[in-house]
Amino acid sequence: MPLLKSWIDSANSPETDFPLNNLPLGVFTAEGAPRCGVAIGDRILDATGLEEAGLLTLSDTPVLDLPFWNEVMELGPDAWAALRARLQDLLREDAPERDAVAPFLYPMDGAEMHMPFAVAEYTDFYAGRHHATNVGTMFRGAENALPPNWLHIPIGYNGRASSVVVSGTDIRRPWGQVKGPNDAAPRFAPSARFDLELELGAIVGQNSDGPVTVAEADAMIFGYVLLNDWSARDIQAWEYQPLGPFQAKATATTISPWIVMRAALDPFRARTPDREVPLLPHLHEPGPMLYDIALEVELTPDAGPATTIARTNYREMYYSSAQQLAHHTTSGCPMNVGDLLGSGTISGPTKDSRGSLLELSWGGKEPLRVGDLTRSFLEDGDTITLRGAALGDGYRVGFGACSGTLIAALPDPYAR
């Protein structure tokens, strides 16, 4: 698919994440209260304003009156397609309604971004072959790196929806109970091995109350965000056996402010890697379910400058979000509009394509060079920025930046 040209010049630049082909959805404040908006070049289109003015009608009653895109999700896939078609009509090069739309554009620069949707529940997966192999080798040795079930089901665990925050939110270094391998007893301390995880998040846009196929699951996905699954490795190491990560993953999970709709990514579909063992029918893929999305992780220490510490691609995943969602429903687990599924850490096969510091510094044994500095894990003041885009011919379909700065731990909350 070629670039679709817009009457907004900045949307036609090969550098923007937000051409007419993309039209990702967010919630912003330019003046007054938060409103639903659409990114186009260096502008935000006030979608709530368009609806109020009768220029964008998706339903008999307003669905952009609350600062969340959940109501649009609830309308279903036909409305999702109608939304994109109408927005493209209003913003294409020869749009007849250009003059009516122009007053609803705000500069992206300076707008405050909010959570683009209300997260119902949050599930995180462990579905990257390279990441699972790396982490498994460190934690259990190369012989036992991949758990016996890993090639048969996408391993996932329920996370904490209340901890999901939008890009730009500071992340407070957590305290927690930790016990090093040589410690006689556990102690309560600020996490000393605080890490990032580069992931993509899939947003469930439809309800289900029984098992669904991978094709049905794919159709239920409304869109995708970048996702940083902040992880306290020292808390995790002590707590995770036998029931999985808990407080290690509950401090925060940062998502990009823009939801890229599934339809915008359709031209970039990619197959999962060859299966190493055959999958059972509930995980059969009806077609390519991954996407060719170039991803990078940037680390900026307090004093700068920014260094790109990893480059990888979402295509590297072993299981797609559609497979994860289908697996999630096998037990009859009800899924709801606004459920968020983290892909799992997206690491590539090479050292410089690893999506976490745990892997990049090999558990701290091989500190990573970051400009003039080194890092095993994150230091106070470090900012992590995730970026990602599907690359078309002369344009990109991107997510914008997904950023968070680690700030110093508070004093011991229990020393009172």
Added chain:
Amino acid sequence: MPLLKSWIDSANSPETDFPLNNLPLGVFTAEGAPRCGVAIGDRILDATGLEEAGLLTLSDTPVLDLPFWNEVMELGPDAWAALRARLQDLLREDAPERDAVAPFLYPMDGAEMHMPFAVAEYTDFYAGRHHATNVGTMFRGAENALPPNWLHIPIGYNGRASSVVVSGTDIRRPWGQVKGPNDAAPRFAPSARFDLELELGAIVGQNSDGPVTVAEADAMIFGYVLLNDWSARDIQAWEYQPLGPFQAKATATTISPWIVMRAALDPFRARTPDREVPLLPHLHEPGPMLYDIALEVELTPDAGPATTIARTNYREMYYSSAQQLAHHTTSGCPMNVGDLLGSGTISGPTKDSRGSLLELSWGGKEPLRVGDLTRSFLEDGDTITLRGAALGDGYRVGFGACSGTLIAALPDPYAR
């Protein structure tokens, strides 16, 4: 505390779960739409109706207009105390407003019960010493029964709020991926080892966005419900390493229709057992945080009759809900009104006090006698009913029944 006498005779019986001392909160339908109600003897008091009539005022605006008790929780502990005081005033033996209140009473028999609150997020713990020892012995051998962290932190995992249902909801036997120890490859099959878990659920009634102490956590708890954490043991055994239970616990979790407020349980506070190792400050208890609540599990096969298969007490837990909630906040994890915390399976020290069939039948090796039948795990048509009450002098503060019937699996959802 003695029995508080009510003008409703059935509330003064030593057999009722619902004397004036209790006043648990539910949502019911007698006629028309679901309404907030309070159990008193064999009656339900229409609290929504009382609010509409101006007989029960908790706030400047209605808080019982929606069929959930969450709005009352949001008002905070002073309002919770005011609610109880006003209800006791209206229902005590010599209540002056007796005639005004009488029209708002409905027979409990025949009323339909609904979820008493909207579950925000659901966390389940593993905090019973006997249960953890039993399960650990079966899964990892007696040597490694208790994980190294178990005596230092309440082990928990995030569950699935969307799967929580009210007593009386049928439970459909789930399908899932399973692999027996002697199977060459996994297969997709209906769970053959479907089980119950006897638990108490604590309902978080206040928000927090940073670490809280055990005393603060206790004050945040609005009330308790009985909770059956249905578990597919065969799915769990295959999926739970390394990130914990996922689909094995996602089919359903049944709660009792009545929330017993914390204040109603206050006279029955009990200490946690002696600590086997000292706890770090974030888990220090300011006083007795468990409750003396007698519990039982009843199994009724399709053709009857009912058999009590276990009797135990909530006092047996190693960690209290307040400790669990405090631990849940250590990382900065935001907690919200409507969060539900499962206590973990409540097993006692003896064979007949075990809170799951996994333990009662020792993993199926010692099938349990149930009347003329035997059970290793649940059969289609089996109804499990949990009951629980704190026993006062001549009265009981109970939860009512927490029931669910296991119905047959659907045909293979992926054979199409």
